[in-house]
Amino acid sequence: MEIRVLGWRYENIRGGLRDATIDIESSCRWTLIQMPNGTGKTTTMSLFRAVFSNEALTADVVREFRSADADETGLFETQLLVDGKPFRCQLRLDYRDGSHSYWTARSALREGGLEEGWLLPAELRRLFHPDFVRLFVFDGELAKEIRAVGKERATQAIRTLYRLDRLKELHQQVIRVVEAQQERAAAISTATEQKGVRRWLNQLTALNRTKELLLHEQTRQQGRQAALEKRKTFIAAQISSHIEQDDQLKQRKADLDEQRRGLDRDILELTLHSLGLLRSPARLHPRILARLQGLGDRLNKLKLPKTVSEEFFRELAQQNECVCGRTLGDAERAAILDGAQRYLADDQIAVINKMKLMLRESVANEQEFTSVIQGLKSKLRGLRENQKSQDRLEIERVEAGDTELERLRNELRTIDGELQHIAAALLKLTTKDMSRQTALGCSSENNLPKCEAEIKRCELKLETATKTRRFARQADVVKQLLCSIEAIALEKLRERVRQATNKKLEVLAPSEGLRVARISGSLELEANKLASKSSVSEGQSLAVAYAFLTSLLADAPYRLPFIVDSPAVSLDIAVRREVGTLIPDLFGQMIVFVISSERAGFADSFYERQETKYFTLWRESQEVTQVRTGLPFFQQFHAQDVEV
Amino acid sequence: MSFVFPLRARAFFQAIPGGREGANKFIMFDQYYCCLMVGLDARRLGDEGDLEGDVFVNGYPEDYKSQVDIIAGLLIDAELERKGIRTEDKLSIEREMVTLLDPTSPTHLSAAGNKLLSLYAAEGFRLIHDRMLPPSSLETFLVAYHDWWNSEQTRAWSS
Numbered sequence: 001m002e003i004r005v006l007g008w009r010y011e012n013i014r015g016g017l018r019d020a021t022i023d024i025e026s027s028c029r030w031t032l033i034q035m036p037n038g039t040g041k042t043t044t045m046s047l048f049r050a051v052f053s054n055e056a057l058t059a060d061v062v063r064e065f066r067s068a069d070a071d072e073t074g075l076f077e078t079q080l081l082v083d084g085k086p087f088r089c090q091l092r093l094d095y096r097d098g099s100h101s102y103w104t105a106r107s108a109l110r111e112g113g114l115e116e117g118w119l120l121p122a123e124l125r126r127l128f129h130p131d132f133v134r135l136f137v138f139d140g141e142l143a144k145e146i147r148a149v150g151k152e153r154a155t156q157a158i159r160t161l162y163r164l165d166r167l168k169e170l171h172q173q174v175i176r177v178v179e180a181q182q183e184r185a186a187a188i189s190t191a192t193e194q195k196g197v198r199r200w201l202n203q204l205t206a207l208n209r210t211k212e213l214l215l216h217e218q219t220r221q222q223g224r225q226a227a228l229e230k231r232k233t234f235i236a237a238q239i240s241s242h243i244e245q246d247d248q249l250k251q252r253k254a255d256l257d258e259q260r261r262g263l264d265r266d267i268l269e270l271t272l273h274s275l276g277l278l279r280s281p282a283r284l285h286p287r288i289l290a291r292l293q294g295l296g297d298r299l300n301k302l303k304l305p306k307t308v309s310e311e312f313f314r315e316l317a318q319q320n321e322c323v324c325g326r327t328l329g330d331a332e333r334a335a336i337l338d339g340a341q342r343y344l345a346d347d348q349i350a351v352i353n354k355m356k357l358m359l360r361e362s363v364a365n366e367q368e369f370t371s372v373i374q375g376l377k378s379k380l381r382g383l384r385e386n387q388k389s390q391d392r393l394e395i396e397r398v399e400a401g402d403t404e405l406e407r408l409r410n411e412l413r414t415i416d417g418e419l420q421h422i423a424a425a426l427l428k429l430t431t432k433d434m435s436r437q438t439a440l441g442c443s444s445e446n447n448l449p450k451c452e453a454e455i456k457r458c459e460l461k462l463e464t465a466t467k468t469r470r471f472a473r474q475a476d477v478v479k480q481l482l483c484s485i486e487a488i489a490l491e492k493l494r495e496r497v498r499q500a501t502n503k504k505l506e507v508l509a510p511s512e513g514l515r516v517a518r519i520s521g522s523l524e525l526e527a528n529k530l531a532s533k534s535s536v537s538e539g540q541s542l543a544v545a546y547a548f549l550t551s552l553l554a555d556a557p558y559r560l561p562f563i564v565d566s567p568a569v570s571l572d573i574a575v576r577r578e579v580g581t582l583i584p585d586l587f588g589q590m591i592v593f594v595i596s597s598e599r600a601g602f603a604d605s606f607y608e609r610q611e612t613k614y615f616t617l618w619r620e621s622q623e624v625t626q627v628r629t630g631l632p633f634f635q636q637f638h639a640q641d642v643e644v
Numbered sequence: 645m646s647f648v649f650p651l652r653a654r655a656f657f658q659a660i661p662g663g664r665e666g667a668n669k670f671i672m673f674d675q676y677y678c679c680l681m682v683g684l685d686a687r688r689l690g691d692e693g694d695l696e697g698d699v700f701v702n703g704y705p706e707d708y709k710s711q712v713d714i715i716a717g718l719l720i721d722a723e724l725e726r727k728g729i730r731t732e733d734k735l736s737i738e739r740e741m742v743t744l745l746d747p748t749s750p751t752h753l754s755a756a757g758n759k760l761l762s763l764y765a766a767e768g769f770r771l772i773h774d775r776m777l778p779p780s781s782l783e784t785f786l787v788a789y790h791d792w793w794n795s796e797q798t799r800a801w802s803s
Binding site: 267270271274275278279280281282284285287288291292294295296298299302303304305343344345347348350351352354355358359369370373376377380433436 | 652654655658670674677678681685707708711713714715716717718720721724731732734737738741742745746747748752782783784786787789790793794
């Protein structure tokens with residue numbers, strides 16, 4: 001991302017900056033602004049920092065920008081180019097109440113008008129922290145601080161500029177994803193810890209064991225049931241055989257068996273006949289038939305459905321005149337349409353007419369269903385009688401002394417009783433019907449469907465709990481990786497910046513062999529024969545700062561303007577020349593505020609550079625600052641330069 | 645258009661062998677219909693809570709398709725009486741028919757009409773369940789159901 005300053009404008013700003021404008025051509029790489037002391041250099045730097053960092057200013061600070069007591073408002077406006085897109089950022093100052101506001105004009109907006117607020121791209125909002133802005137809106141006085149003030153400044157500058165903060169954001173995102181997953185999991189299960197997992201695992205194991213036992217019990221009961229049924233068939237055959245040992249009884253039994261077969265056939269036939277009749281409401285009961293006919297008659301008597309349909313009124317509402325000849329207005333039409341809803345539609349009328357016809361024509365033999373059911377009842381009675389007769393045959397044989405038959409009959413009764421118990425046990429074991437489950441006291445301990453449902457629930461809980469734990473552990477691994485990446489990246493960047501800084505220092509401060517030993521939080525210096533160098537001259541401090549800053553900014557993914565105030569004032573002439581030679585090529589755009597004394601050795605190193613623009617600002621009277629462009633005036637300004 | 649089975653009715657009819665739709669089978673819709681006829685006859689609605697959550701069948705089975713208009717008529721008749729609409733109140737009767745009928749629906753009933761049908765079935769099942777033992781076979785049920793229709797109880801509420 002590249003940010004360039006295209007110019008700025010003052011209104012009623014201290015230092016006589018009542019109405020001054022600096023316009024820099026976009027192709028201009030270096031801009032030298034010559035301003036005598038007291039004409040607003042420091043003020044301009046402060047305003048730049050405020051505008052870049054969306055700084056919140058106190059009322060006192062706002063009022064300190066006031067040019068004269070009579071001024072009520074002030075303005076500082078910068079024109080920026082962010083990745084080729086123009087922006088205008090205004091800082092509006094209200095000296096009356098000490099308030100201020102930021103306004104932005106963006107080319108992206110169709111109107112291009114000003115909007116209240118600091119509306120530079122979001123990426124810059126994160127980058128332009130006040131501390132960071134001070135690194136590229138830089139004055140010589142800050143050079144001293146680069147080493148000492150704000151112990152973390154050097155490291156933080158690397159973090160910010162090389163986007164290592166993004167890794168921190170990613171770290172936070174991972175935490176948020178884990179929290180969201182755990183929240184989701186908590187909705188199903190509270191078991192997010194090992195204890196919970198173990199609990200569900202134990203419960204699942206127990207349930208699976210119960211299911212095994214229940215299945216085993218089901219198999220056992222079914223096996224017993226089958227064996228008993230088989231035994232029952234065998235006994236029934238044995239009983240028949242005993243009966244048939246008596247010729248008279250044998251004949252009677254054959255007759256009863258034949259009768260039984262006939263009854264079964266009749267019962268089936270009558271049942272199906274009854275079912276057919278049942279499915280016709282009119283045949284089900286005379287009362288229903290009477291009601292159907294009654295409704296049909298009532299509709300007929302009331303002349304329902306009416307022949308006038310909903311459609312008639314809808315069509316009428318579209319006419320200009322009613323059928324009675326009166327003119328229809330909007331109110332009448334609305335009333336007709338409203339009333340139309342109360343009438344049946346054409347297709348409804350057709351259905352009702354069909355229904356009415358069916359109702360009125362509903363005829364049925366009122367007694368048919370009863371008659372068939374009576375027949376069925378009779379046959380069922382016959383069946384019971386037949387069963388009793390079969391029993392009597394056996395009793396007669398037993399009474400005649402067939403003890404074996406008696407034993408078989410007793411066994412059969414026992415088997416029937418046992419089969420009932422088995423059926424009941426199997427029902428309790430296998431029923432899925434909720435009301436029956438409740439009635440039988442079913443639980444996951446004695447009912448297979450309930451046990452299987454509980455297993456499913458448990459598996460879901462366990463799966464969720466396990467997944468969450470695994471997910472959290474995986475997230476921990478990712479977080480550790482991010483921390484390692486950040487630490488390694490920071491170390492490598494520090495070393496790269498340190499080496500680049502030292503390379504520049506070899507040129508800027510060659511005499512003592514001044515070097516950066518380490519970039520921990522701040523810059524730790526060393527010199528020849530000195531493991532640690534804590535006291536350096538102002539010039540050395542500035543040289544270190546430039547070397548560091550230019551190294552820092554050189555390979556950063558952001559191309560920032562370097563705005564510097566009095567870059568060479570405290571440097572001796574030799575270092576000035578080195579700084580003047582070295583620094584300009586390190587920045588894509590450089591705006592340098594100088595005083596006339598810095599021309600020699602520093603500013604004059606730019607004179608040969610074609611892409612340089614020169615401005616001279618001075619106060620002709622005591623009130624208003626004048627602006628003059630061009631190198632000749634810049635060079636000759638010494639006569640007017642008034643040092644304070 | 646859909647029918648919702650009365651809650652707990654499946655268990656009640658469990659012993660009767662059911663099966664696929666057909667003249668020889670006592671299908672689930674037969675069970676629903678038996679409950680419905682009792683509910684309509686009693687002119688009482690059950691609660692929504694007395695119904696299963698889901699629809700058990702969409703539309704009338706083949707054996708009942710000829711009864712579509714008859715069942716719709718019985719519903720109208722039951723609703724007129726339940727709401728106390730006088731026999732000569734032409735406007736109210738027509739309004740009731742507008743509400744309950746939908747010619748485009750396979751049951752010829754509106755959504756409201758279909759819902760009422762299931763509520764009548766729910767009440768019908770409640771009455772059957774209160775006074776009948778779960779049947780052990782279809783034939784015993786048919787006999788018991790017939791007797792139910794001819795019992796003093798049902799005669800009392802129809803008089």
